[in-house]
Amino acid sequence: MNVTLFFEQLVNGLSLGSLYALIAVGYTVVYGIIQLINFAHGEIFMVGAFGAYTVWMVVGSPTALSWPMALFVLLPAMILGGVVLSVGTALATERFAYRPLRGAPRLAPLISAIGISVFLQEFVRLFYRKLPGAPDSKRAIPFPRIEGITGHSLQVGAVAIKLSSVFTVVALAVCTAFLWYYINKTKTGRAMVATSQDPDTARLMGIDVDAVIMRAFAVGAGLAAVAGVAHGLYIGNIDFKMGFMAGLKAFTAAVLGGIGNINGAVVGGLVLGIVESFAAQLGNSAWKDVWAFVILILVLVFRPQGILGAKVADRA
Amino acid sequence: MNRNHLRVGAAAVAALLAFAGCGARSDTTDESTSGGDANKTVKIGVIAPLSGDLSSFGAGIRNSVELAIREANESGAIPGWTIELAAEDDQATPDVGQNAATKLAGDDTVAGVVGTMNSSVAQPVIPVLDAANIPMVSPANTLPALTKGADLTNPVRPNANFFRLCASDDKQGPFAAQYLLDSGITKVATVHDKKVYGKGLVDEFAKYFEANGGEIVAAETINPDDKDYNTVITKIKEANPEAIYYGGESPQAGPLSAQAKAAGLNVPLMGGDGLYDASFIDLAGAAGEGDLATSVGAPVDTLASAKAFVDAYNAAGFDSGYSAYGAYAYDAANTIIEALKVTLPGAADVKSVRAQIVEAVGKVSFTGATGDIAFDEFGDNKSRVLTVYKVESGAWTPVKSGEA
Numbered sequence: 264m265n266v267t268l269f270f271e272q273l274v275n276g277l278s279l280g281s282l283y284a285l286i287a288v289g290y291t292v293v294y295g296i297i298q299l300i301n302f303a304h305g306e307i308f309m310v311g312a313f314g315a316y317t318v319w320m321v322v323g324s325p326t327a328l329s330w331p332m333a334l335f336v337l338l339p340a341m342i343l344g345g346v347v348l349s350v351g352t353a354l355a356t357e358r359f360a361y362r363p364l365r366g367a368p369r370l371a372p373l374i375s376a377i378g379i380s381v382f383l384q385e386f387v388r389l390f391y392r393k394l395p396g397a398p399d400s401k402r403a404i405p406f407p408r409i410e411g412i413t414g415h416s417l418q419v420g421a422v423a424i425k426l427s428s429v430f431t432v433v434a435l436a437v438c439t440a441f442l443w444y445y446i447n448k449t450k451t452g453r454a455m456v457a458t459s460q461d462p463d464t465a466r467l468m469g470i471d472v473d474a475v476i477m478r479a480f481a482v483g484a485g486l487a488a489v490a491g492v493a494h495g496l497y498i499g500n501i502d503f504k505m506g507f508m509a510g511l512k513a514f515t516a517a518v519l520g521g522i523g524n525i526n527g528a529v530v531g532g533l534v535l536g537i538v539e540s541f542a543a544q545l546g547n548s549a550w551k552d553v554w555a556f557v558i559l560i561l562v563l564v565f566r567p568q569g570i571l572g573a574k575v576a577d578r579a
Numbered sequence: 580m581n582r583n584h585l586r587v588g589a590a591a592v593a594a595l596l597a598f599a600g601c602g603a604r605s606d607t608t609d610e611s612t613s614g615g616d617a618n619k620t621v622k623i624g625v626i627a628p629l630s631g632d633l634s635s636f637g638a639g640i641r642n643s644v645e646l647a648i649r650e651a652n653e654s655g656a657i658p659g660w661t662i663e664l665a666a667e668d669d670q671a672t673p674d675v676g677q678n679a680a681t682k683l684a685g686d687d688t689v690a691g692v693v694g695t696m697n698s699s700v701a702q703p704v705i706p707v708l709d710a711a712n713i714p715m716v717s718p719a720n721t722l723p724a725l726t727k728g729a730d731l732t733n734p735v736r737p738n739a740n741f742f743r744l745c746a747s748d749d750k751q752g753p754f755a756a757q758y759l760l761d762s763g764i765t766k767v768a769t770v771h772d773k774k775v776y777g778k779g780l781v782d783e784f785a786k787y788f789e790a791n792g793g794e795i796v797a798a799e800t801i802n803p804d805d806k807d808y809n810t811v812i813t814k815i816k817e818a819n820p821e822a823i824y825y826g827g828e829s830p831q832a833g834p835l836s837a838q839a840k841a842a843g844l845n846v847p848l849m850g851g852d853g854l855y856d857a858s859f860i861d862l863a864g865a866a867g868e869g870d871l872a873t874s875v876g877a878p879v880d881t882l883a884s885a886k887a888f889v890d891a892y893n894a895a896g897f898d899s900g901y902s903a904y905g906a907y908a909y910d911a912a913n914t915i916i917e918a919l920k921v922t923l924p925g926a927a928d929v930k931s932v933r934a935q936i937v938e939a940v941g942k943v944s945f946t947g948a949t950g951d952i953a954f955d956e957f958g959d960n961k962s963r964v965l966t967v968y969k970v971e972s973g974a975w976t977p978v979k980s981g982e983a
Contacts, residue, residue, distance in 0.1 A: 275809040401634050403830050423843050498806045499837045508804045543810040549800040
């Protein structure tokens with residue numbers, strides 16, 4: 264493998280890994296607080312992509328905007344639309360599918376999450392196309408081109424880096440910085456940490472645990488929506504079942520990094536993405552998922568708490 | 580108390596939506612026409628992907644069969660009998676297809692089945708129908724083994740009830756390889772989706788291509804569930820191919836073409852009939868320009884015998900196009916109807932004459948929308964026309980037709 268190839272695969276791995284990381288944060292934040300593996304989170308990511316697509320559709324499906332307009336007006340509007348729809352959906356699922364089961368045995372909300380996941384997929388599949396002007400949602404839908412990103416590359420030496428890759432990695436960096444600030448520097452963020460460490464004591468200290476849980480869902484959903492837009496730009500199309508595989512991989516990344524640990528989710532996502540791309544390069548591409556999961560198993564055998572260590576309250 | 584109300588409310592909403600979902604999903608239609616009341620009912624089944632990524636192909640198959648049935652009922656093709664459509668969704672998934680086949684086999688009025696689209700689905704479906712003596716006429720299954728068994732040099736027909744109208748991969752792969760060689764392309768990278776169809780096509784392509792002076796410079800695979808093909812593309816790019824040959828279907832091929840060109844791999848992508856659909860062009864976007872696909876049959880809209888079909892299809896007001904396999908599906912339905920014409924009159928019920936129907940299907944000979952229809956001893960159509968199409972100005976344009 265020569266140097267150019269090494270860096271090209273590294274960029275591929277970082278881009279894919281950034282997508283995993285952005286989704287993985289949602290799994291980890293929610294797990295850290297209520298020990299729920301929110302299997303519907305992959306679908307929240309999918310809903311975010313469709314939210315962004317809807318904004319594009321509502322403003323008249325523009326295809327020939329100048330790049331400053333597309334990049335600084337349309338794209339932020341699409342991200343906002345995706346975030347609003349994702350956060351709204353996540354809060355609704357929390358309120359109606361998880362909160363009623365808060366005192367129930369651990370497996371009940373897990374099954375409820377799988378149900379929500381199937382429900383959201385089928386809902387988008389069957390009803391999105393009924394919106395006026397919407398494309399056939401039973402199939403993959405080409406994502407809008409954003410002039411200034413889509414189809415352009417940055418040439419660094421011999422390595423061509425797609426601007427959609429740059430966008431994905433930058434989105435992860437910005438979101439991680441925002442998250443760090445939110446968790447460490449704001450009162451609500453610290454309430455979240457306190458709740459994850461010991462929910463009962465947090466409640467005694469006057470923290471509104473229900474509000475904290477809703478914020479955890481909202482933060483995860485917001486990042487998933489950003490991932491949805493990045494996925495659309497990087498991959499070029501979206502569909503109703505895009506959340507399933509991505510969700511599974513992101514959950515893997517969260518476990519790999521240390522479930523409940525936000526930095527761990529980011530590291531786990533990037534590691535998984537990079538391992539996948541190099542596994543495809545070095546071996547046969549058919550084996551890339553095998554190697555990705557071999558690495559996962561090895562990490563968990565020798566370091567069951569994940570790369571950076573799990574941060575989960577001991578409820579015993 | 581309040582919480583309980585909410586819970587009941589949410590459950591009710593969920594139940595309502597679930598029912599709405601069921602309604603929208605049901606795709607089985609009764610096509611009873613206003614024929615005489617004394618008419619007995621015979622059903623022609625369809626097993627095809629009516630939902631999911633491949634639903635545009637599946638809808639074309641289903642609608643074309645419906646059209647053939649409608650026309651036969653209007654002209655009273657089988658006196659005393661009314662034909663109905665029994666369409667089942669296989670979701671392009673073998674086990675779902677097998678369930679659909681079991682359901683149709685359990686219906687005593689089913690006389691024949693048009694389907695499937697995917698060879699991987701056909702594999703479990705054919706034996707189920709064979710056990711019930713129901714003929715299956717496929718518009719789209721291209722796996723050679725379905726008619727000739729696993730060993731092509733020593734062919735043995737595995738199931739007497741299976742017939743197909745399209746040319747198989749052992750014809751389609753070499754046809755594509757010859758086209759590329761004729762265009763002066765000798766270095767090709769192959770990619771397939773690990774499914775029966777995709778792998779079979781690539782194997783046959785590579786065998787012919789290498790035997791005739793071409794070189795396979797990279798052989799890779801993708802997961803159909805993956806969305807990101809950049810790692811594979813980067814790897815292929817290193818081998819400097821002059822074209823990519825892809826075994827698989829448009830939902831993956833379109834994005835693969837788009838991502839390849841975005842990564843600077845500006846060579847045409849070529850594939851089989853699974854690419855020959857408008858959805859490929861949608862997903863590939865501008866990157867699809869110059870990409871190639873072989874498909875079964877001569878180009879439908881230029882063929883004189885197909886014009887009547889195309890006109891009737893367009894006049895029937897279906898909500899989707901006839902797609903790659905529509906004309907073959909229409910011919911497949913008519914093949915079964917031809918067989919019913921000689922077996923059903925005088926029969927007390929469908930079930931008792933099923934063996935004769937299978938036999939009659941093997942002996943049909945008529946001119947359909949795609950040309951002359953007649954089967955050889957393996958159940959393959961005797962005419963094996965293939966066409967290479969190229970994406971030009973955002974549409975599939977035929978560039979070369981020929982007998983394979």
